[in-house]
Amino acid sequence: MYAFLIALLVLRILIRAYLLIMIVRMILDWTMVLIPRLRLRLRLRGIFNFIARIIYFLTEPPLRLLRKFVPPMNCGSISFDVSYMLLYFVLYVLQIWL
Numbered sequence: 001m002y003a004f005l006i007a008l009l010v011l012r013i014l015i016r017a018y019l020l021i022m023i024v025r026m027i028l029d030w031t032m033v034l035i036p037r038l039r040l041r042l043r044l045r046g047i048f049n050f051i052a053r054i055i056y057f058l059t060e061p062p063l064r065l066l067r068k069f070v071p072p073m074n075c076g077s078i079s080f081d082v083s084y085m086l087l088y089f090v091l092y093v094l095q096i097w098l
Contacts, residue, residue, distance in 0.1 A: 008098055015095045018058070022088055025059045028052055062087055 066083035073080045 012095060012098050015091055015098070019088065019091055019095065021055055021058055022084070022091075025055050026084070028055065 063081075063083050066087055067081070070083050070086055073082050
C-alpha cells in the first residue's frame, strides 16, 4: 500500500516538474519570437544554450508525437501549434486527478 502511495507521489512530482519545464519552454519560444535581436545574441552563449537544449530535448518528443495527430490551427496567414496546449492540458488534468 505504501509503495503505491509513494509511486503516486513520485509521479505527481514528475508531472509538476515537467509542467514547469514546459512553461520555461514557452517563455523561451516567445522570447525568441518577440525579441529577434536577443535570439542573435543568445544563440551561441554557453549556459543559456545548454539549458535551452536540455529543455527542448525533454519537451520535443511528446510534442512531435502529438503534432502527427493534431494539425496546427490556421488563422489567416498565422498557424497556431495546438499540440503544446493539448499536452499541457492533459498533464494538468492528470496532475489534478492523481
